[in-house]
Amino acid sequence: MSRKDVPAIKLTLSEVCEQFEIWRKTKQKRDPIPEELWQAAVTLAPDYSIQEISKTLHLSYPDLKRRILAVRGDVLPETVLTPGFVELDIGRSVSPLECVFEVEDASGAKTKLSVKGPAGLDLRGLAEAFWGKGHS
Numbered sequence: 587m588s589r590k591d592v593p594a595i596k597l598t599l600s601e602v603c604e605q606f607e608i609w610r611k612t613k614q615k616r617d618p619i620p621e622e623l624w625q626a627a628v629t630l631a632p633d634y635s636i637q638e639i640s641k642t643l644h645l646s647y648p649d650l651k652r653r654i655l656a657v658r659g660d661v662l663p664e665t666v667l668t669p670g671f672v673e674l675d676i677g678r679s680v681s682p683l684e685c686v687f688e689v690e691d692a693s694g695a696k697t698k699l700s701v702k703g704p705a706g707l708d709l710r711g712l713a714e715a716f717w718g719k720g721h722s
Contacts, residue, residue: 596629597626597629597630599630599633599634599638599639599642599643602623602626602627602630602643603642603643605623605626606623606627606643606644609623619645624653627639627643627645627650627653628650628653628654628657631654631657636650636651636654637694640694647694648694684700684702685700686698686699686700687699687700689713
């Protein structure tokens, strides 16, 4: 019987989680996740959300999503693949009636701030504090 003839065994999220736990206990520092484990995580996508898989297996949400979309043949736009910083030049004289400030980091953590009425916000400072950079 050839390998192609062997039916694929569909693993559950808890089974793949066990595989990751075993690998994490035996791996050396900085060892990359083996491709077999990434593939096992990707095969869960039809039955579980990307968020649920990444959270349970302690994987990077963007990395997992990229791999799942690649298997499906979908491609993320370059702006999604390469996160960046967009600096907004809003002078201190600008007093918006309403301002909504949303930030998301590479791991998927998000914060949202909504301000109504005139306010002197340091948006750059808020973004740097969120990303742990502190003020320069």
